[in-house]
Amino acid sequence: MACLHPPDWIEARPYQQDAIRSWLDADGRGILHMATGTGKTVTALLAASHVTRSLDGDLVLVIAVPYQHLVDQWAEDLADFGVDPILGYQSRRNWQPRLERELLEFNNGVRDTCVVVTTHRTLSMESARKTLSRGNGRMMLIADEVHHLGANHTQNALMDEFSLRLGLSATPERWYDEEGTERLSSYFGGTVFDYGLEQAIESGALCEYYYVPHIVELQADEMEEYMQLTEKIGRLFARQDTGGDFEIGENQSLQTALFKRARLIGTAREKLDLLVNLFKRESDPSHSLVYCSDGSTGLDDGGQRHVDATTEQLREECSLTVERFTAREDQAERERLLSAFEAGEIPVLTSIRCLDEGVDVPATRTAYLLASTSNPRQYVQRRGRILRQxxxxxxxxxxxxxxxxxxxxxxxxxxxxxxxxxxxLIRKELERVTTFAESARNHPDADISGVPTTDRPLQDVKRRYDLLTA
Known part of the structure; x- marks a missing residue:
């Protein structure tokens, strides 16, 4: 009897059926480019279920994810399909013996399907790949957040033994890494299905949204530091002697300067004052997320963490219950926070990056983006999470x-x-504004709205810096 039985209560939406059909028509290879929140996990498991039915089992299915908490999430989803997978992360002693035993049973015909959920990092290791290569039947890879596998240190996970390859991502292209993007495209066979945000909103898979940009000024001393960092970045780029074909991550000095500049923008002093004013005007602040910078307040690294300063200021000046959701909270605490947030017991969560990928917070009604990188992947992922139904x-x-x-x-x-x-600086910020505004319920006015109580519309800034067409 084949494994992976979809439960009766799961019925594929029309676009999910189209995605599966496109992947099957491409001989079981390809990337599904689907907006965050449109059910990529269910789509992939339904595709795998189709494979196990057509093969009458006889499948080694490996699901690779970027983070450990996603291993547990996929295991929960697989349980709905009647599967108790091997969880391949942390110490090998916890999972390697079971994997070896089940592969032996699979090879001897005692077991029709072997399912493993692991991390990108673990699958990249020689020991895991060597063990998996012992499987004698068909092998399938489901790569969640597939863009991560384009990095040099994870490309080893792209094993030739996987004849069936399914990549999942809302943002499959790798930022500033054409070589990594091309490697993924070559391995998976390119993108075989596109389902963007506007389509998802129109179909009801995601909710509509209003987009409200607020202008925050860098003050004189902050702008001075920004200029110094920009000049340093320019010098470091100019020193590259590789014809422009290099990875930023390979130049530590350049990477550090870019991070410092991004953190300076993210922690601009005026942001917290504006945030407090917005919350004071909000009649119902419940189910609000605040995305903070990963830097510190002030112009040096000795200041308070931005997420801590934000949390404390909202507590003190707005008399709100505000909790942090960061890498410092363990899994049990995160689950408690999400449950309390869902129930409205905690009206506001502050975070840095932990809510970017793989964490579902569908109850979110309002999000405040104090800091965003210029990497489209981050803000596109965030928007999709905020728009979950x-x-x-x-x-x-x-x-x-x-x-x-x-x-x-x-x-x-x-x-x-x-x-x-x-x-x-302004042009880079406007790239995000344009992306968010074009699908907003209040488009086309969204990209020219300033703070309602001030006279600083974004349109004036565009005109001043000759960016009206940006």
């Missing part, structure tokens, strides 16, 4: 804090280098 939510509201130079300074009094640096 929930019975108590008609739509979502996204407040985006747009960082610009002090607008009291006029471009005509700046040097060419200063003007170019400020214009580059």
């Amino acid at each position: 929930h019975e108590d939510k008609k739509y979502a509201v996204i407040h985006d804090f747009i960082t610009v130079p002090d607008t009291s300074r006029h471009p005509e009094v700046l040097s060419d280098d200063q003007y170019d640096a400020e214009r580059t």
Whole structure:
């Protein structure tokens, strides 16, 4: 009897059926490019169920995920399909003996299917790959958040033994890594199905949203440090002698300068004051997420963590129950926080990156983006998580804090280098604004709205820096 039986209560949506059909038509290879929140996990398991039926079992199924908590989530989903998978992470002593035993049973015809859920890192290790290669039947790889596998240190997970290959991601292209993106495309056979955010909203898979950008100014001393870091980054880029074909991660000095500049933008002092004012005007602050910078407040690294400062200021000035959801909280505490947030017992969660991939918070009604990288993957993932459907939510509201130079300074009094640096900063912020605004319920006005109580519309900033077409 074949494994992987879909439960009666799971019925594939039409777009999920189309995705599975596209993958099967491509001979069981390809990447599903689907918006966050559209059910990539269920789609993949339904595809695997189809394979086990057609093969009458006889399948070694390996599901690879980027983080350990996602191993547990996939195991829960597999339980609905009648599967008790091998969880291949942490110490090998906890899972290697069972894997070897089940592969032996599989090879001898005693077991028709062997299912493993592991991390990208573990699958990249020689020991895991060597053990899996002993399987004699068909092998299938489901790669969740497949873009992670394009990194140099995880590409070993892309084993030739997997004749069936299914990649999943809302953002399959790797940022600033054409070689890694091409490696994934070559291995999986490219993207075979696209299902974007607008389609997901139209079909009801995701909820509609309002997008409200707010201008936050870098003050004079913050802008001075921004200029210094920008000049340093320019010098480091200029020193590269590789014809432009290099990975930023290989240059530690460049990587450090880029991180410092991103953190400076993320922790701009004006952001917390604006955040407090927004919460004070909010009649119902429940089910709110606040995404903070991973840096510290102040212009040096000795300041308070931005997430801590944000949490404390909201508690003190708004009299709210606010809890942190970060890497410092263990799995049990995270589950408690999410449960309390869902129930409305904790109205506000502050986070850094832990809510970016793999954590479901469908009850979220309002999100405040204090900090975002210029990497589209991060803010696209965040938006998809915020837009997940929930019975108590008609739509979502996204407040985006747009960082610009002090607008009291006029471009005509700046040097060419200063003007170019400020214009580059604004242009990068506008790329995110455009992405968010184009699918918003209040588009086309979203991208020109400023803070309602101030006279600093984004349109004026665009005009000042000749970016009206950006």
